[in-house]
Amino acid sequence: MLLIVGGAGYIGSHMVKYLLQKGERVVVLDNFATGHRGALAGGVLEQGDLRDPETLNRVFRAYDIECVFHFAAFIFAGESMRDPAKYYDNNVLGCLRLMEAMRQHGVSQIIFSSTAAVYGEPVEVPIPETHPQNPTNTYGETKRVMEGMLRWYGQAYGVRSMALRYFNAAGADPDGELGEDHRPEEHLIPLTLFAALGRRESISVFGTDYDTPDGSCIRDYVHVWDLCEAHYLALQRLRAGAPSDVYNLGNGQGYSVLEVIRTAEQVVGKPIPTVYAPRRSGDPARLVASSEKAQRELGWRPRYPQLETMIEHAYQWFVKHPNGYE
Ligand SMILES: NC(=O)c1ccc[n+]([C@@H]2O[C@H](COP(=O)([O-])OP(=O)(O)OC[C@H]3O[C@@H](n4cnc5c(N)ncnc54)[C@H](O)[C@@H]3O)[C@@H](O)[C@H]2O)c1
Incomplete structure (x- = not known):
């Protein structure tokens, strides 16, 4: 057991x-x-x-x-x-x-x-x-x-x-049965989708002047x-x-906050209200994992490394569960 x-x-x-x-x-x-x-x-x-x-x-x-x-x-x-x-x-x-x-x-x-x-x-x-x-x-x-x-x-x-x-x-269960229901929610992908679904007014981007290609923070999903x-x-x-x-x-590849929002816009098929705010203290510019050891020793090969797939799976669950698990 x-x-x-x-x-x-x-x-x-x-x-x-x-x-x-x-x-x-x-x-x-x-x-x-x-x-x-x-x-x-x-x-x-x-x-x-x-x-x-x-x-x-x-x-x-x-x-x-x-x-x-x-x-x-x-x-x-x-x-x-x-x-x-x-x-x-x-x-x-x-x-x-x-x-x-x-x-x-x-x-x-x-x-x-x-x-x-x-x-x-x-x-x-x-x-x-x-x-x-x-x-x-x-x-x-x-x-x-x-x-x-x-x-x-x-x-x-x-x-x-x-x-x-x-x-x-x-992301969420690829079958659409299970999803993410944190209360309060503090993670970027769900918050972005909530803004798309009208469950919140907008999504905030904290800092667009980081030393990254588009100026927003990069994280690993x-x-x-x-x-x-x-x-x-x-x-x-x-x-x-x-x-x-x-x-x-991690998946070894980082995605910026703006990339997450743009990809979510493609998934939901419409613009997502976005607010640009100053940097938050303590947010590093880039946090990306090396998962080489897990790949080598555990034989782990992420099946869903694409940001789009993670957002799609999350979105399908949020659409079907407007009040989360109730
Ligand atoms: N969500 C992420 O992105 C993330 C990233 C890194 C690490 N983690 C770690 O993964 C783990 C799970 O995260 P999650 O997002 O599923 O969190 P979650 O809050 O959704 O799940 C935690 C679960 O533990 C239960 N729990 C908490 N305290 C308990 C207690 N004292 N006795 C019995 N049950 C208790 C909660 O009821 C809940 O079901 C956590 O340890 C978290 O630190 C999560």
Whole structure:
């Protein structure tokens, strides 16, 4: 049995569907802090909080867990600066409780959702896994601490982990069943599509004077289904007995904010109201992953690397779900 912690969230819910399609047995632990019941494509649901040792004991006693997929965290960099306690509590304490439960119940494999935010301001682009880690926000810092926890638990207690550092997850289930429903939404592609659909007035471009071809920031987007594939390949690697490792997951090609808006305009077939605003502090000009290691060692080949496909899949879900998961 595979335990998907945070399986009712955006990426976790796609993972559940992906694993079920592969014939795996899954149990989801989620407290619905930011997840949705409607996002659960199947598997067994255990409702509860990751930080509650009793809940974890109950779940680990009830199922024979082979590997944990840990998606449950708070994810907003801006909020993490205003309220770091909320992030240390849910992300760091949650991870500690989970690792303790795994240790007590003899579960020794975990696949962890990390982030590009562990790197901070890039000194080298594309960013390799060996890049220095100087997170510039509390969110990234909590993920850095959690990765450290996996590493030290690995050395001391033999837990084997795969820490997957995603850049910007994007798109939606190619079948159109699942999508992205963050509240509030802070990601560029959904916000751009909301502006197209009249769910917000406009999309803002923060800074057009960066040292990039069109002057707007460049980011790396990776399709959510490709992320799932990478997790599955990481699971195969753990099953084959591989030691702990860390992988970037991006598509190696950056897209600028203006390119995202232009591509979205092509997908929706009309202009999207756009507002040009000054730079935001702390936004690096370019954040692009080197995913060469994941390609080489996991054999990962993103199936949907095109920005247009990511936007199309996201759009088809937003059109069919004007109120998200309700
Ligand atoms: N979305 C991205 O672009 C992105 C990029 C890099 C990394 N990540 C990481 O991927 C993971 C998933 O991101 P997402 O976008 O799917 O977020 P999400 O908010 O949609 O999903 C998180 C899920 O975890 C659950 N959860 C949170 N705290 C919990 C707790 N204490 N107990 C039980 N369940 C809890 C939520 O209810 C939700 O279902 C996060 O760890 C995030 O840091 C996401």
